[in-house]
Structure formats: C-alpha cells, structure tokens
Amino acid sequence: MVDSIRGMHSDIGIVVDDGIIIEVGKFSDVAKIAGKGEVREFDGIISPALINAHTHLELSSFRKDQFHHADFVDWVIKLVNARLSMMSVDAGPDCRRAKREAEERGTGYFVNVGNDFELNRSLGDNQLFAFEQIGINESSSEKIFTRSSEIVEATNPALTALAVHAPYSVSPSLMKSIKSFNDRRGSVTSIHLSETEDELEFVMSGKGRMTDLLNQRVGKWRFNPAGVSPVEYVDALGLLDNKTLCVHCVFTNDEDIDIMTKRGNAIAVCVRSNRELSGCVPPVEKFLKKGVKVLIGTDSRASAPDLDMFAEVASFYSEFRGVVTPEQVFRSATYDAAEFLGMTGAFGSISAGTIASLVYVPYGGNREDAFEYLATGAQGKTIKVKL
Numbered sequence: 001m002v003d004s005i006r007g008m009h010s011d012i013g014i015v016v017d018d019g020i021i022i023e024v025g026k027f028s029d030v031a032k033i034a035g036k037g038e039v040r041e042f043d044g045i046i047s048p049a050l051i052n053a054h055t056h057l058e059l060s061s062f063r064k065d066q067f068h069h070a071d072f073v074d075w076v077i078k079l080v081n082a083r084l085s086m087m088s089v090d091a092g093p094d095c096r097r098a099k100r101e102a103e104e105r106g107t108g109y110f111v112n113v114g115n116d117f118e119l120n121r122s123l124g125d126n127q128l129f130a131f132e133q134i135g136i137n138e139s140s141s142e143k144i145f146t147r148s149s150e151i152v153e154a155t156n157p158a159l160t161a162l163a164v165h166a167p168y169s170v171s172p173s174l175m176k177s178i179k180s181f182n183d184r185r186g187s188v189t190s191i192h193l194s195e196t197e198d199e200l201e202f203v204m205s206g207k208g209r210m211t212d213l214l215n216q217r218v219g220k221w222r223f224n225p226a227g228v229s230p231v232e233y234v235d236a237l238g239l240l241d242n243k244t245l246c247v248h249c250v251f252t253n254d255e256d257i258d259i260m261t262k263r264g265n266a267i268a269v270c271v272r273s274n275r276e277l278s279g280c281v282p283p284v285e286k287f288l289k290k291g292v293k294v295l296i297g298t299d300s301r302a303s304a305p306d307l308d309m310f311a312e313v314a315s316f317y318s319e320f321r322g323v324v325t326p327e328q329v330f331r332s333a334t335y336d337a338a339e340f341l342g343m344t345g346a347f348g349s350i351s352a353g354t355i356a357s358l359v360y361v362p363y364g365g366n367r368e369d370a371f372e373y374l375a376t377g378a379q380g381k382t383i384k385v386k387l
C-alpha cells in the first residue's frame with residue numbers, strides 16, 4: 001500500500017509504503033511514486049511523532065493528585081506503599097491505555113524506565129525499556145546484577161537495557177556493573193540524578209531525609225558519604241559518557257555542568273514533574289550554553305498530569321521562553337532524542353527510510369509561526385496519522 005500525504009501549507013509530499021517513508025519532496029514529483037495509491041491532504045502541520053525521553057509506563061494506574069506529599073521522600077514512600085497495595089492488581093490495561101493515549105496525541109517512541117520486566121516488555125517495541133535496578137548495599141549488588149543481567153542478556157540491546165535508579169539507592173559496584181553491561185551491548189544507561197536537595201545532602205554527607213527513606217525501605221543499609229555532588233560522585237565511578245541519559249539534573253552547579261559537557265551525556269528534563277516534586281526546574285539555559293544535550297520527558301502519571309509530549313513541550317517552552325527558540329524545543333523532542341538514542345534511521349524526522357510515525361496538527365496560521373504554534377497551542381489538538 002502506497003500513501004501520499006500532503007500538508008496544506010506547503011508543497012511538500014510524503015510517500016509512505018508499508019509504514020515506512022520512501023520519499024519526501026515536492027508534492028507533484030513524489031506523488032508520481034505513489035501512483036494509484038491513496039492521496040491524503042491535511043489542513044495544517046505534519047510533524048514527526050515526538051520522543052518521550054523519560055517516563056515510567058508501569059505507574060500509569062496512579063494520579064499525581066493522590067499523593068499529597070510534604071516533600072520528595074514523603075512522595076516516594078506514598079508511591080511505594082500505593083504500589084505495594086496494588087500488587088495483586090494487573091496494571092497492564094492501565095499501562096496499555098496510557099501508552100495508546102500518548103501515541104494518539106503524538107508520541108512515537110518512549111524511554112520507559114521500570115521494574116516489572118514482563119509488563120513493560122509486553123508494551124511494544126517503540127520503546128527502550130530501561131529495566132531499573134535498586135540496591136544500596138554492596139553485599140547484595142552481585143546477586144541483583146546477576147539476576148537482572150541474565151534476563152536482559154537474552155533481549156535486543158536496542159530495545160532493552162539495565163538502568164540505575166539513583167545515586168542514593170544503588171551501590172557503587174552495582175552502578176558500575178550496570179554501566180559496563182550496557183556499554184558492552186551498546187545500550188543507553190539511564191540514571192535519575194540530582195533530582196532533589198535531599199539527594200545532594202545524602203551523597204555529600206550521608207545524612208538528611210534520604211536516610212528516613214532508606215531506614216523505612218531497606219532497614220540495614222550502608223553508604224559511604226562521597227563528600228561531593230551527585231554528578232561528581234557518579235562521574236568518579238565512570239558512569240557519565242555519551243551513552244548515559246541523566247534524568248532531571250535540577251540541582252546542578254557550574255562544576256557539575258562542566259563535567260557533563262566534557263562527558264557528552266544527555267539530560268532528560270521533566271519540567272512538570274520537577275515542579276511537582278521539588279518546586280524547582282533545572283538550569284537549562286546553562287546546559288544549552290555549555291552544549292549539554294537536552295531532551296524532554298514527561299516522567300510518570302505519579303508526578304505529572306499526563307504523558308502527552310506536546311503538553312510537556314508547551315510547559316518546557318513556557319518555562320524557558322527567551323532561553324530557547326520553539327525550533328530548539330521541537331528539535332529536542334524529536335531529532336536530538338533520536339540522535340542520542342542512535343535511532344535517526346527510524347524516528348525523529350520525516351525523511352526517507354524512517355518509520356512513518358507522523359502527527360497531524362490542525363493549523364491555519366503562517367508558516368513562519370508554525371514552530372511557535374507547535375510549542376504553545378498544539379497540545380490537545382494533535383492527532384496521530386493513521387496509515
């Protein structure tokens with residue numbers, strides 16, 4: 001089946017065959033390739049589907065408003081308790097519904113972090129499933145790594161990797177094992193990093209609110225205070241390079257940003273979740289000035305209102321307007337994410353050979369204002385192009 005697609009505001013045509021874009025060019029030229037195939041015209045913008053650089057699909061049964069929390073640790077404890085109370089309930093239908101809704105609204109690919117291997121792996125192949133590991137004690141690290149790496153070893157490294165939860169919940173040796181396992185397989189390593197001030201205090205001194213979390217969740221635990229920031233700490237362990245996806249990085253100083261610039265890691269910024277859980281947002285202006293790659297993620301339904309990437313993009317742009325152009329924001333959520341994930345051949349742009357994961361955005365304005373519209377007014381109006 002060959003389709004030809006045209007947006008009304010340009011003379012560009014896209015020819016699709018069996019779900020793959022086979023040609024992009026002047027409509028009159030490429031339409032010939034489509035031959036007798038179906039021609040569809042859209043009165044607005046045709047965009048590549050967005051890439052959600054950080055989410056947890058397995059938390060889709062929850063709503064952020066159900067966790068009235070005094071601080072981040074309080075939120076984590078409430079979330080963990082809610083998950084435990086739902087252990088006997090199959091979260092599958094809620095996860096599949098949330099993913100489908102996000103796709104209908106224009107997300108084409110997910111970096112999906114989670115602990116339930118079977119559930120998450122069953123959610124399809126338009127995701128990198130990052131199988132998240134937790135274990136602060138060195139004594140249990142080897143066991144955790146052996147078990148989890150055996151499961152992931154049998155999978156495609158482009159679709160499944162191991163992930164580090166955070167510096168306050170994973171031991172140095174477990175972090176290093178996960179990183180070298182992923183490096184050997186060529187996979188991206190995801191880590192929550194510098195999300196809250198409590199994390200900074202804990203990594204620096206081994207004190208503060210995180211100890212309450214560990215006392216409650218782990219009981220007997222050991223941690224050697226690093227005396228440095230979380231970024232310096234994980235960098236000294238060899239965690240940071242151009243295959244590492246650092247999530248959040250809200251509380252990062254100039255030295256941290258210099259380190260990340262040198263290492264070439266990307267940062268997944270989740271503005272709505274950060275506002276909810278710490279009341280602060282990351283220093284994106286400094287990231288961009290120093291040349292750190294910034295991607296955009298929604299985080300989960302437990303800390304963000306939805307998994308709609310166009311809504312996340314709008315929040316990101318309204319927060320950093322003046323620092324970023326709408327084109328930059330849009331690129332972060334499409335091509336830059338695909339490039340970092342090593343998937344420009346499949347996602348993140350409208351070009352020959354890529355998967356025809358396309359979004360229609362009704363729009364009647366000027367061509368010059370289209371990116372501004374995508375970053376401000378498109379949320380809630382985007383529609384997946386069905387092929």
Ligand SMILES: [Zn+2]
Pocket residue numbers: 054055056113192247299300
């Ligand atoms: Zn997360």
